[in-house]
Amino acid sequence: MTPLRQQLLDCMQVRHFSMRTQQAYVRWVYDLAKYTHRSPDTLQDSELKEYLWSLTLDRHLSSSTCAQAFHALNFFYGQVLGRTFNEQLLPPMKRQQKIPELLSLSEVKRIIDVCRNPKYRMMIMLCYGCGLRLSEVCLLKVKNIAGEQRVIHLQQAKGAKDRCIPVSDSLLHELRLYWQRFHPIVYLFFKPIEDQPLHQSSLQKAYYKAKKDAGILKQGGIHALRHAFATHQLMAGMPLPELQHILGHKDIRTTVRYTHWLPHYQAVQGAQFDLLKQLEQQL
Incomplete structure (x- = not known):
């Protein structure tokens, strides 16, 4: 490992950057x-500017990807090398606002039903039933499940925030069946040989296969299940502040975007919604 790489890692670790962010910054x-x-x-500076511009002009990367590259290099040069830039390296970019294709209840059910691997099936149900991110479900530990309280305790999730997520009776039943079969000790979803969490790419591949086997052509990876969770909960009347807390959004405006699908949205105070139970009612 080069000294510069080690300095960069040290600067990120002392600030408690997530492992995913550390890997992305080192990669850039x-x-x-x-x-x-x-x-x-x-x-x-001129050479850095040429590189950053090439990401759009030559490699045609998205605005969000270019922004990540800029933030990585800005952190590296500012915090590791102590440099300031004499010119603007990257012009202001309009972020692409892509509205994901929404999975229906029947499509989610088909994806779950065709997934034959019990571990991946349980992970897919968690992504949908609780609105978990890919990284959150892969790093979930047995101790994070509080069965009596019917909640999942997420520790140091995205944004270094802890939060509690309610678990429906149907999902809790599936989790108990899963535990009885595999008896996980540390990580809920572990590698077969060592007690380490399953890699995120493994779950993503399993989701794509299940979606293909289910005959679903809509674009998007497993994050679509989180979008479906949010939208289906709003369809059932979940109040926006409650959904904001479950999803871990810092700004409620991020949560409000899900009402795009629901022009006549109305909240139902105090209601609890079991999405997996709704799936079972699908023909």
């Missing part, structure tokens, strides 16, 4: 070095 600094064929600490 490496990509910069590969593009320029030089050590990053020898580059001029």
